[in-house]
Every structure is written in C-alpha cells, then in structure tokens.
Amino acid sequence: MKPFLRVQALRLRNSWKFMLLAAVLSTAGAALCQKYDLLRMSDAELGAYDQGLTFFTRGHPRSKDVVIVGIDDKTLQGIRDNETYVRNYGVYPYSRNLWARIFEHLVDEGARAIVFDGVMDERGTDESNDLALAQVLEERGIPLTLGFSITAGQPALPRVEPVNRLPHPPAPPPAPVPTPDVRPAVAEGADFVEAVPTGGVAGDDFAELEAPPPLKPEEVARALAFPVHHPGLSLPSLEQNPGDMGSRLMRHPVPPLPDLVRSAPGFGLVVLEEDEDGRLRRTRFAYSDGANTYATLSLAAAADILGAGHVELTPGRLKLGSRELPINPDGSAELDFGGSWKERFEALSVYAVLEDWARRQEHETKGTPYVPVIPEGTFRGKVVLVGGLAVGTGDVKATPFQSDSPGLVKHAVMLEALLSGGFITQAPFWASLLLTFLVALFSVALITLAREPLLELAWPLLLFFGFFLVTGLFLEHGRVHLLSAMPIYAGEIASLSAVAFNHVFANRERERLRQAFNRFLDKTLVDQLVEQQKLPSLEGETREITAFFSDIRGFSSFSERFKDDPKALVALLNRYLTRVSSVLMAHGACLDKYIGDAVVCLFGAPLDMPDHAVRACHAALAVRAEVDALRAELQKEGLPDVYTRIGLNSAEMFVGNFGSEHLLDYTAIGDGMNLASRLEGANKAYGTVIMIGPRTYEMARGHIEARELDRVKVAGKEEAVTVYELLARAGELPAARRATVERYHQALALYRETRFDEAARVLEEALAADPEDGPSRALLARCRRYALNPPSLPFDGVASLEK
Template identity: 90%
Template sequence: MKPFLRVLALRLRNSWKFMLLVAVLATGSAALCQKYDLLRMSDAELGAYDQGLTFFTGGHPRSRDVVIVGIDDKTLQGIRDNEQYVRNYGVYPYSRNLWARVFEHLVDQGARAIVFDGVMDERGTDESNDLALAQVLEERGIPLTLGFNINAGQPALPRVEPVNRLPQVPTPRPAPAPEASPASAEGEDFVEAAPTGVATGDNFDDFVETEGAPPLTREEVARALAFPVHHSGLTLPTLEQTSSDDGSRLMRHPVQPLPGLVRTTPGFGLVVLEEDEDGRLRRTRFAYSDGANTYATLSLAAAADILGAERVELTPGKLKLGSRELPINPDGSAELDFGGAWKDRFEALSVYAVLEDWARREEHRTKGTAYVPAIPEGTFRNKVVLVGGLSLGTSDVKATPFQSDSPGLVKHAVMLEALLSGGFITEAPFWASLLLTFGVALFSVMLITLMRAPALEIAWPLLLFFGLFLITGLFLEHGRVHVLSAMPIYAGEVASLSAIAFNHMFANRERERLRQAFNRFLDKTLVDQLVEQQKLPSLEGETREITAFFSDIRGFSSFSERFKDDPKALVALLNRYLTRVSSVLMAHGACLDKYIGDAVVCLFGAPLDMPDHAVRACHAALAVRDEVDALRAELQKEGLPDVYTRIGLNSAEMFVGNFGSEHLLDYTAIGDGMNLASRLEGANKAYGSVIMIGPRTYELAREHIEARELDRVKVAGKEEAVTVYELLARAGELPAAKRTTVERYHRALALYREARFEEAALVLEEALAADAEDGPSGALLARCRRYALNPPPLPFDGVASLEK
C-alpha cells in the first residue's frame, strides 16, 4: 500500500496546480451558466429539484389543519341531476346563494376559517343571490377570506393606510322557521329557505343593505383589499406584466369585488399565478405591490386572520406572522413543501356532500325527522376549509412536481399548512451551493487525475450524478433546504472531462516517450503496437518470461586484424553486417538490446507482450542464419573476410527494464537466463553447430521447429544439468538427408550415454560418411574415441561442462 500512496503523492505534487485551476474554472463556468441561464441551466435545475422533491419528500402525514371542499365531478353531476338544486343554484358557475348555504353550514360544523379559491367580481343574473351571500357573511360573521383578481385594464386604487380587518366570532345560527323545510338531494321539491333578512326571488327590495347604503368609494375598496405588509430590506415583486402587443410593461391593478362583499367579507387575498417557466407550481411570493399599495396572497391573508396577526413582516430570510416566524428565502420567496400527492396530504370532500348534509340537517331541524349525516360529525371542527375547484370542468388545473394535473387550490392548501403548522423549503445560500460546486469539481478532477483508472473515468460521471442526487435529496428531506444540484453536477462533469483529457494527454506523452525510447530497438510497426497496448510496459522493471538472443562472428579478433590499417573499412563492413542482421531480427519482433562489438543481443517478449516469443526467436535465428549466408557469399565475391555467425537462444523468467546509472540508462534484461543464452552462443564452437537453444526454448517452440538434442551440459555456477538443442529448420522444412543424419546422431548419443563409446563411434562414422559437414557428429565422435581410449570415471552421467 505504501508504494501506491507514494505514487499518489507524486502525482499530486506534479498536478496540483492543474487540478486547482480546473476546479476553479469549472466552478466559475457553472456559476455563470446558473446566473445567466446558459445551456438551459434553469431547466436542468428545476428537473433535478423535482426529482429530489418527489423521491425524498413524499409521505408527509395528512394535514390536521386544512380540509378541502371542492367542486368535483360529483358536485357537477349531482346538482345537474337535481331539478330543485338547478332552480335554486343554477349550473356551474353556481349562483352566490349556494355559497351562502355552504359557508353557513361549514361554520355551523365548527370550521375555524373558510378560504375561497376564487373571485366574485361580476354580478350574477339574479342580484338577490349576491346580496343573500353578503347578508349571510354580515349576520353570521363568517370568517371568510375571498380571492380577488388583477387586470391591466383596471384603474389604479388610491394609496391608503391598510388595516387588517380581523374576522369576528361567528354569531349563533338562529332557529329556522318551522314551515321552511328544504328537500334532501333525493329530489323532493322545496323552496329554499333564506336566512332572516335575506331577499329571495323577486323580494330584492327586502334586502336591508340597499336601503340608504352609501355608495362604495375607491378608498373603501383599497382599504379592503390592501394588506399591511412591512418589508424591511426587501423589494416586493410588482404586479407588472408584459404586453403581448408591443412588449411594453403594464401595471395590473386589483379588480373590485362585488360591493356588498367588499363591506361584509373580513379578508381578501390576491389570487395570482406563480408558475415557473415550465408551467409547474413550485414556489410562492407572499406579497405584491402595484406601486401604491401592498397586497397579501390569498393563503397569507387567510393565515394572518387565523393567527390574529394585524400585519405581516417580511425581512430577508424571515416571515413573521403574529407570534409565528418562518424561514424563507433572502429575496422574500419560498418553495412549497408539497409532501406528496395532494389526495394523500389533504382530506377532500365534495361541495355536493356539504349541500346534502346541510339539507338533511335543515329537514331534521324543521321537521324533527331522523338525521343521517352525509359527512361524519367533527370533519370540519377547528379546521381551515379551503373551497374551490377540483374537477377538470372548473378549468383550474395546475402541474406540480408530484402531479401534472393537480387542482390549482392545492397550492393554497400547501401554503396554509406551511403557514399554520409546517414550514417552507428554502434555498441554501448561493455561497453554500458555490462551495459545494467547487468541492465537487475539485474532488472529481483529483479522483480521476490521481487514480488514472479507465473504469473510473467511465463510472464516475454516473456516480457523480447519483451521489449529488442523494446529497441534495437528504438536505431536502431532513433540512427542507434546496441546495442547487445542476450547478455542481455541471462543474463536476466539466472537471471530470478535463481530467480525462489530461489523463489521455499524459498517456499520449507516455506513448510518445515510449515510442522515442524503443524506436531504436523495435520495428516501427511493433512500436505502434507497443504504445497501443492497454497495459504499457514498466520501464522501472518487471519480471516476465522472454527469449534472449545472442549472436557473434567467429574469430572476430582475427577478422578485425585485417583492417588495422583501414579502420573505416572495418566500421563500414561491421555496420553492413549489423544492419542486415538487425533488420531481420526486428522484422520478427525482436527488441534490440545492445551491440557488443560484433555481437548482437536482443529480446523477444519484452517490452511487447509476445505469447509466442520462443517461436519468433527461433524463426528469427533461422532467418539470420540465411541472411548471413547470403552476406557471406556477397563478401566472398568482394574479397572481404567471412562473417560466419554463431547464435544462442534461451527462454526463461528474467527481470527486464531500464538499467544503468543517472548518466546512461539502457532497456535490457538480467538473470541466469541471459547468462545461459550467452554461453549457448559460445558453446556452438565446441559442437560445430550454428544455432544452439536452451531447454525451455525447445519446450515452447518444438511444434514449430526442427531441432536435435545435442547434449546435457552444466553451466558455470550451476549443479543442475540442462539439455541443449541445435536448431536446424522450421517445422517440416528439414531435408531428408539431414533428417537421417539427425536420427543417427540421436542413436549415437543414446549409446554414448550408456558408455558404449565404440558402438557410438561406429554410428557417427556412418553419419559423417553421409554428411561430412555435420559438426555435432564430428564433435561427439572425437569425444567417443577419447573416452574409448581413456574411459571416464564411473558411474558415467554423460553430462558435459560449459565452464569455458
């Protein structure tokens, strides 16, 4: 482990400036993309945020504060199918007296407050129904917060000093007249009983508010709609919008609700779309301004009334509502904590069910009949009831991170829950996301640059995405903090790609260094093959099995003596010889190790991996023999000295790498295997052979060559005898006459090892009679005759010594 750590430390020392620079540049580019929405960074961030929100923050418990009463499909169909209901309330959008019944019944059932997600700013076809709603709100003190709209075509309201009109405690419901008996939803005809003082049908003049009521002023409307919002250190968003005609900015102003409702409704809240660019609801702003007054959103105005707050205080990072304080974003916004699908979070009932329950209670109160509730007792007690559209037919459908077809009132439900007993999701400070981005970029570039693992280069970009998804998701789940994830992912990917490019450049430099190091020793095509290997050779040294090649010119000392007066001619001839031999060797995949005068040393199987290194070496040696024979013939014609060459080959585990001093390094191999190869080359002289190979070389290449066993020998410093062979030809290319000579030699060698020297000599004489130039037969014959005259000590093992 320590060498690995030392390698990492060296890489860190050599590359820390690069890694730091990449991390800074990646962080800076990611921050610019985030700030100016380059490369659609905002879309990527919203997508990552939605994934984290749905994966980590779902499963919140059902709300204990908010109940939804909605106009669902059951309401639309139920009222449409009930003739009496149609006469009383019409079809959707229903007349206002329906809401009078609903609001009144919700209060009777103990509702803490009612929030109506809608606006009432257009007079109905029967204004008595509008006045009936206003009458109920005034007489019963309904704790209602009603929405109001904005429009660019509205005149501006005057600036006023806003005051929050906190709702009064609802008055007890007066006992109904016994003769007024509504019918249940089963279809029994009835004429709906109106509350005391409420006009019905044509009795519009009976509504007391019309008698002598002063006209509604613009100041009165402004005081009803404006809300006291203190925003120290914050600039509230305006109600401007871009004109679709000329692109100019137009200020939108509140649309006045029905006059009767302005005076009788205790609370009003702004209903404004707060969708992101992709149409999804994710966040909210709590208050807006039209340049003259401040207006609270519907949910905030309702929560302020419920909590008894006379005003709202907004400061960077904090929302104060009476005694309740909530963390928000520094710009005064906050992300909505949906907590799951809306049907799992909130209990939802049908408006039709409320009407049915009201009708049954009225029948019970007036007729004394048995009461079978349509809604369980206590459903609305101490709850905030949010009323609005649930059906697609109400055209109030919005997309959230959890669902693409949620009703729009879900936003208000989530906000009310957060304002009353929960909280919002806030964005982490930008510096924190920037710090995370830098950390991710630095870690990415360090990891890939230091490890230099191809598998990691592929896996890390994927792991980076899932890792940041997990980290930011845990912040969302446990801290309700939105840490930017697209920006660090972008920086991490850029840093990773930069590190990968650096690694490849480094690898290219390593390849070029290897190319330069081995161009002198290997054939160009083999150099290309070497540098393209996935595993580059270790120049520091490694142990591997290779085949060593040694060759030498017979009698080179006498050879060079002839050129003592013309050394340039000697050099020219020697260069000619070495070039011819080296070209053949390199063509067969050899790595030229060195020249020692006329001697040539090369390696097969290093640095390039060669599973067939022994076969290649044998074939190369045969090709060198043929090339030297051709050169000898040329030199003979030119009157130049002979270059008869002997060759030794040996295969073994050797240590290969760069060896030398700080002044000169050489790629070579060391070990007993190299020594044996050198000794085999010299041993050719004693046996009259040209190419001698060791036992491991013969074992690896025997299927591809023709060879004869020469002898069993002991090498200097070794007690164990080894068998050596003469390489004769490629497999299947040995002439028949030579094959006969080899067979006779093998018979004679067997007799020799049995100490039957005279018999062996007879066989060898027969072989030489047929092949007088066979050197090994002549050498063994001389030894047999010597031992026949002077027998060796017994027992005789037949092992020769290569001490010299």
C-alpha cells in the same frame, strides 16, 4: 504505504496544479451559465430540483390543519341532475346563495376559518343571491378570506393606511322554526327531503333586499390592502409585460362586489406564480402596485387565523404574529408539497357538504332522524379551503408531483406551511458555489488519478443522472435547496478537462515506460514507476538492491521423468514458474530472467524501494508457502516434487539494460548477484530452504526471524561472510522452533571456541527435540569430525563454499 496508494500519491503530486486550475475554471464557467442562463441551465435546474423534491420529500403526513372542499365532478353532476338544486343555484358557476349555505354549514360544523380560492367581482343574474351571501357573512360573522384578482385595465386605488380587519367569532345559528307548509322537493338519488328553512338563505328569500350604496375607492383600498412591513426588502411589483409591445403595464386590484367588500372580513390576492415551464414551485407573500401592499390569499388567511395585525417580511424571515418562518432573502420561498395533494390533504365534495346541510335542515325542521353525509368533527378546528377540483372549473395547474393538480393545492400547501409547517429555502449562493467547486475538483481528481477508460465514460453520466440525490438529501433533511445544475455543469466540464489531460498530454511517456517494464513488474508497480516521472536509467546505474535466486532441487533427475513427454514437463514448469512469479511480483519484485527452473528477480530496481530487503524476505517466505501448497497438489496428482531453495543478498549492483543490439535484458551484475546465487546453492549443505546474506539480514532484522548459520567463503573470494537462515516474519516463529534456534546458537558459539564435544551434546539435544533441523544436523557432523581430527590452530570457524 501500499503500491496503489503510492501511485495515487505520485499522480496527485504531479497533477494537483492542473486539477486545481480545471476546478476553478469549471466553477467559473458554470457560474456564468447560471447567471446568464447559458446552455439552458434554468431548465436543467428545474428538472434536477423536481427530481430531488419528488424522490426525497414524498410522504409528509396528512395535514391536521387544512381540509379541502372542492367543486369536483360529483358536484357538477350531482347539482346538474337535481332539479331543486338547479332551480336554487343554477349550473356552474353557481349563484352566490349556494356559497352562503356552504359557508354557514362549515361554520356550524366548527370550521376555524374558510378560504375561498376564487373571486366574486361580477354580479350574478339575480342580485338577491349576492346580497344573501353578504347578509350571511355579516350576520353570522363567517371567518372568510375571499380572493381578488388584478388586471391592467383597472383604475388604480388610492394610497391608504391599511388595517387588517380581524374576524370576530362567528355568531350561533338562529333557532329553526318549523314550516310544515313548505312543500318538500325530493332530491334525486337521495333518501331525504330538502326544504328551504326560515333561517337559511334561498334565492327568493332575499328578493326584497336593497342594494347598498356604491363604494368609494378609499373603502375598497382599505379592504383589499394589507399592512405588510418589509424593511430592507423590495416587494414584487404588479407590473405585467404585455409581450412584444416592449412597455410594461401596471395591474391593479379588481374590487369584489360592494356588498362583499363591506361584509367579508378578509381578502387576499389571487395571482399566478408559475415558473416558465408552467409548474408551481414557489411563491411570494405580498405584492405592491406602487401605492399599497397586498397580501396573497394564503398569507392574508393565515394572518387572520393567527390574529396577526400585520405581516413583517425581511430578507430571509417572515413574521406572522408570534410565528416566524425562514424564507429566501428576496422574500420568496419554495413550496414543500410533500407528495401529491390527495396524499397530503383530506378532500371532500361541495356536493357532500350541500347534502349534509340539507339533511341537517330537514332534521331540525321536521324532527326526522339525522344521518350525516360527512362524519361529525371533520371540520372542527380546521381551516377549510374551498375551490375548484374538477377539470371543468378551469383551475388545473402543474406541480413537481403532478401535471394536473387543482390550482388550490398551492394555497393548501401554503396554509399548511404558514400554520404549522415551513417552506423550502434557497441555500446561500456561496454554499452552492462551494459545492460546485468541490464537485468539479472531485470530478477532475477522480478521472485524473484513476485513469480508467470505463470511469471516464461512466462518471459524467452518473453525475448528470444522479446528482439530484445530493440536493435531494438537503431538501429532505434541511428543507434547503442547493443549486443542482451548476455543480453538474461544473463537474461535466471538469471531467472533460481531465479526460483531455489524460489522453492528450499524459499518455505518451507513460505508454513508452509501460512497454519497457510491463513484462518485468506488477501492473501497479509499473503505474507507480510511471507516476514518479523520474525514469530509471536503462543504460545502467549503480544502486543498492536485493537479488533473489531460487532453484528446484534435483531438476536434472526431475526432467528425466519427462523425457518421453516434454510437453508435460513444459506444462508443469510453466505452472511452477507462474505460481512463484505471481507471488514475487505481488511483493514488488522485478522479474529478471528464468534459467530453466531457476527464477532470478530484483527488489529495488527499476523502482526505488527503501525497504527492498524487507520486501525480498517477505516475498521469499511467501514463495516457500506457495511452493509447499503446490508440492501437496503435485503429490496428490502423482507428479514430481518441486522442493525449492532460495538465496537472497543485498548489495550495490549495476542495473540496467544489458545485451546486444539484437536482444536487451534489464538485469543486474556484480559480486552481490554472485553471492545471492551461491547462497541459493549453499542451502543444500545446511538443509535449509532460504539463506540470506549479511547485508540483507542487517536491513531486515527488525521484520524477520532468522538464525545465524555460519561464516563462509564463497568461491573466488577470500573474505568470509556471515550467512543466515530466514525462518519467518517477525513474531511468527513457533516456540518449539525458537528453542531449536537458541540451542543452535549456543552450539555455534561452542563450536567457534573449539569445544566440539560440548557443542555436539547441545546439538544432539536440539535434534532430539527437532529431528528435521538441517543446520543442527550439519553442524553436528562437523563437530564430530573435528572432535576426532582437531583442526589446526588458530581456528576461525569459517566454512568454504565451492559452489
């Protein structure tokens, strides 16, 4: 395992209980804030939801089912500037005969259904216009769904058994009759003549229509109530809280005009469904006043369009005829706007429809060329939503995408979802709670394990400003709304807990240990030592380690070249020591000391390393490669060579702080250290670079390529030890070099059998293939000497090392 991962594993082992507790408490705190709206969580939730919605769900394709026809500024200005239109329809709000013409023309152009986002519950100044609209609706069978409102001062309607009056296919328009005596009125700004046709409706054409008899309350209730089956679900009430009065008032439907109640096929409830901040985000589908159930305008229209005799609402499911849609368990749903309303829906002006109607009437009555204002097929097979678009209509609402959207955008989005799309649904609370716990756990783990001051500052900010990206992905790919504020709050609380833990409870011991070992060990290894929470004994302990000694060949002669420039010598030596030390520390070494040009370090102390021998061998090979690179650089610069010899030895040694009360040094003492030093010097006799002791070879043999050099006795010791030359990492020895090593081993075996001449011949073959092989040259010299002057018997083949 790499040192960094080892550090993290140790930190996790030491802190997992704290991290789990902090995550649980943070999750519980955030859940309480969610339940009781503490710390303004509802505002934060709405803000995060809006960010995710607008960033990820924008770009839905334009609706193929819904077209908007709106009272825009062009309509208000166009009708106001045309005397004929003003005379026939007045100024906004227009007389009902205008809508008779608009609805009739839309049906003639192939509209599948018409939804009117407005109410008609007050009689106009000319009741004949109201009757004219009712007559057109009845005679032509206009598939209209008309809105109705509710108020607290309205009498309650009696309980009835509701039935959905499905609209019949519209009747074809009557054949036009030429009326050459009609005096045309030229529309200002238009290139056609508007005339009142015999088959149309104008204000004066219905002056003699008789008003129908008054409606009974049961008739109104049967027209407005809608069959909504809601097993297992309580419908929202039409109660209204009047503010500071404390009591709640029940609101009841305001009936449309009696003649419209009888003639319009469908009615839907128009009710404000804004959130507390005034934005439209979600909807309910049906309401109850305690006696009857009432479908919202969009739902009632969709039921008529799909031919559904009733609507079924169950927790999490809306069934509309053959169509089923997922909704929230409480019977609500979030609106999938998919972008700004102008991007989602084709919108035309009421004025354009009126002009198109006038041109068609002129063409049919006078036979003049017909140049349509609106392209043919625009309304064919579409649901046409009619309502206010201009600010002057007073129907402006805010959505997550726009602060000044027309109110009818809600109905457009709902119709699109009910007919061919879908809604955004709330994820189960347990899923949001699980996400909250995971965010809290990740936050506390990240800061506790990383322990980086910059991260402690950056992560809470990143969490606050960027978490909407996570919920946005669920909105985009699953149309699921995971709560966003609750995970953010939990993550913030968990992050603060982790910061407090790091700085209040954990830093004291770490800093003391870091100060003691920072100059000996690589920073990552110091962190690992800290996280072990098992401090090394600075007073001293016995443990098996691997000692490393290195020295520059001929340093005395080396330094003489700089006797007149000692600063240059120091600079070169510092350069050398820095390069070598960096390699050693990267492999886990603890720097012991510098003795002039010599480097002494330890593997396996103070940090426990079961693989200390392997690390030491790999470090020695890396040092050799680094020194070779440095030698090439120095040669180009005309500076002295820094040929380096290395000795490694593994043994049990006594390690700890040694020195006096004035100066302490963490080091190791024992015979193992002495042998490592002797092996470094013994390289000279064999022409080798790295010599290792027997215990080092035994522990690392599976990870290295080495050759047995000899059996030697070091100064002051009677026991002989086998020494080895370290050549390469396992599997990285070139074939030619391997052949040299095999010849050497063959010759060494012959040498120990006192077959010196045979050994010499093998060594000569080895040198012929590899003239630079130092051990072969050294052993060949010894074989030739013994061939001339045989040693005394019995021969043990042991060489003595004086240094």
